[in-house]
Amino acid sequence: APAQAEVFINELHYDDSTPAGDVGEAIEVVATAGEDLSGYRLYLYNGANASAAVVYDNKPVPAGTAAGCGSATLAVVTYPTNGLQNGPNDGIALVDASGKVVQFLSYEGAITASGGPAAGMTSQNIPVAETNSTAPGTSLQLTGSGSQYAHFTWAESAGETFGRCNNNQTFNGGGGTPGGPNTPPSVTTTTPAQGSSTFPAAADLEVVFSETVTLASGAFALSCGRSGSVPLTWPGSGKTVKLSTNTALVAG
Numbered sequence: 001a002p003a004q005a006e007v008f009i010n011e012l013h014y015d016d017s018t019p020a021g022d023v024g025e026a027i028e029v030v031a032t033a034g035e036d037l038s039g040y041r042l043y044l045y046n047g048a049n050a051s052a053a054v055v056y057d058n059k060p061v062p063a064g065t066a067a068g069c070g071s072a073t074l075a076v077v078t079y080p081t082n083g084l085q086n087g088p089n090d091g092i093a094l095v096d097a098s099g100k101v102v103q104f105l106s107y108e109g110a111i112t113a114s115g116g117p118a119a120g121m122t123s124q125n126i127p128v129a130e131t132n133s134t135a136p137g138t139s140l141q142l143t144g145s146g147s148q149y150a151h152f153t154w155a156e157s158a159g160e161t162f163g164r165c166n167n168n169q170t171f172n173g174g175g176g177t178p179g180g181p182n183t184p185p186s187v188t189t190t191t192p193a194q195g196s197s198t199f200p201a202a203a204d205l206e207v208v209f210s211e212t213v214t215l216a217s218g219a220f221a222l223s224c225g226r227s228g229s230v231p232l233t234w235p236g237s238g239k240t241v242k243l244s245t246n247t248a249l250v251a252g
Contacts, residue, residue, distance in 0.1 A: 007031045007040065008103050008149040009094055010074070013139040013160060014084035015130035021081040023136055026162050027092060029061050031073040032147040032171050034211060034239075038063040039097030042077050043118065047089030047111035053123075055116035056085070061094075066212035066239070067164050070171035076162045087129065093118040103149070107140075128154045141166040186210045201251055205232075205243040212239045226250035 011028035031037055040061035047053040057079075064075030084090075087108030094103040095117045104113070106123035107130075113119050128140050139160040142152035158167050191206040192199035205222070214237045222230040222243075227250045232243045 045091040052114035053111040069165040071211040
């Protein structure tokens with residue numbers, strides 16, 4: 001399925017001062033409306049010849065997880081020591097499940113791809129870079145507020161946040177105005193559905209929200225005409241939330 005809002009590269013680490021080789025190299029991808037990212041792939045381009053860059057690796061992007069960054073899903077693709085080229089003129093193509101290039105970025109100089117999914121395309125060079133003096137455990141990250149790539153700005157190296165919200169970054173989750181309010185979550189469906197009279201006595205209840213939510217004590221209550229007040233248990237967070245009655249309800 002196409003992205004519900006926008007999918008883009010959100011964080012990158014490719015070079016540092018570790019004597020034995022660059023460690024903790026990774027690329028983070030974000031789906032600002034919570035899209036499942038499985039089916040996306042990252043293609044790495046070597047731009048030793050900047051006008052004819054070639055693919056040297058490609059990896060699948062995992063489905064991703066909600067990380068408390070509004071409605072965003074974050075997925076991290078990790079690489080072995082020295083798995084990412086240090087530049088200059090190296091790049092990354094983010095490709096969706098249909099094979100379409102969603103984004104073609106480069107670092108330390110623009111490149112034009114001569115093969116792979118980005119063949120014939122010229123990259124967008126990010127304005128920051130790492131060097132062999134960059135501290136390990138850091139990364140280049142997008143900062144700002146919004147729901148589209150254009151709403152954010154690349155920042156110089158800071159403590160890495162792979163799989164977590166970036167430093168000084170928030171998502172408003174719906175393609176709205178940068179810095180605008182984050183729309184509150186809503187209930188999408190419930191089981192049983194409103195008005196149902198055939199729900200099994202021993203089944204779990206379910207509530208599906210529009211985005212992942214954090215659930216406090218007292219978030220849900222169940223009171224029945226015959227069973228009375230029924231204690232419920234549920235997980236601390238989720239988008240699809242199972243509510244257990246831990247007992248069979250009395251019919252009627």
